[in-house]
Amino acid sequence: MLRLENISKSYNKGAIKAVDNINLDIKKGEIFGFLGPNGAGKTTTIKMIVGLLKPDSGKVTVGTVDAWQEPIEAKSMISYVPDNPEIYDRLKGIEYLNFMGDMYGIPKEEREKKLNYYLELFSIKDAVGDLIASYSHGMKQKIVLTGALLSNPDLFILDEPMVGLDPKSAFNLKEIMRKMCDEGKTVFFSTHVLEVAEKLCDRIAIINKGKIVALGTMEELKAHAEEKQSLENIFLELTE
Numbered sequence: 001m002l003r004l005e006n007i008s009k010s011y012n013k014g015a016i017k018a019v020d021n022i023n024l025d026i027k028k029g030e031i032f033g034f035l036g037p038n039g040a041g042k043t044t045t046i047k048m049i050v051g052l053l054k055p056d057s058g059k060v061t062v063g064t065v066d067a068w069q070e071p072i073e074a075k076s077m078i079s080y081v082p083d084n085p086e087i088y089d090r091l092k093g094i095e096y097l098n099f100m101g102d103m104y105g106i107p108k109e110e111r112e113k114k115l116n117y118y119l120e121l122f123s124i125k126d127a128v129g130d131l132i133a134s135y136s137h138g139m140k141q142k143i144v145l146t147g148a149l150l151s152n153p154d155l156f157i158l159d160e161p162m163v164g165l166d167p168k169s170a171f172n173l174k175e176i177m178r179k180m181c182d183e184g185k186t187v188f189f190s191t192h193v194l195e196v197a198e199k200l201c202d203r204i205a206i207i208n209k210g211k212i213v214a215l216g217t218m219e220e221l222k223a224h225a226e227e228k229q230s231l232e233n234i235f236l237e238l239t240e
Ligand SMILES: Nc1ncnc2c1ncn2[C@@H]1O[C@H](COP(=O)(O)OP(=O)(O)OP(=O)(O)O)[C@@H](O)[C@H]1O
Pocket: 011, 012, 016, 017, 018, 036, 037, 038, 039, 040, 041, 042, 043, 044, 045
């Protein structure tokens, strides 16, 4: 469902090699965790997948589509939740959500049904009439999540989605991610919360200094790490 082939990206005219020739092949129905220390290259990779940063080299394929040759086609399959939910401050929550619904062409009845469901689930129904400027970080995060879920995407990409969410909403989001995969959708997310990755993910990749240093199921990672039992130990060992 998502394939990265020899993807690289540098900043400052090559002075910072943020992502260094990475390859990933993520299957339909898979929930995939992308881990790495601060500055490892996670957000840069994600931005190249969703069409916000052009790779210096390499290919991104979403479904059967080259994401940089046919960007609209690729984006119609993707929903993206960025690490920083800085959205249109001067819109009301409901205006932003209807904008998202319009962009993805979600019919009125389906839109209302989904909005009711997610706004209730994230306990944010009462705030949708207020300006986004008045929202807390977590409330903005919930509005972005709701907007991203409206289109029932084939590929759901989230950059550190648990940050700022209260425990109940984080739990609900994890349930949604699992359910989407059970329905054949694909979820790719970055996180610093190793317990979430360990419990939720079918496979995990660890990126360090722009390179993939580990890739596989928890069992495979453990098998390679000899006596290092927990994901925390494996992570610390590989990202020293
Ligand atoms: N716009 C930019 N200009 C210059 N350098 C950048 C830019 N964005 C990121 N970098 C650098 O690229 C590298 C990778 O950054 P990136 O944001 O992809 O890491 P990350 O793994 O998402 O980190 P974090 O966990 O802290 O969010 C870092 O060295 C960072 O300083």
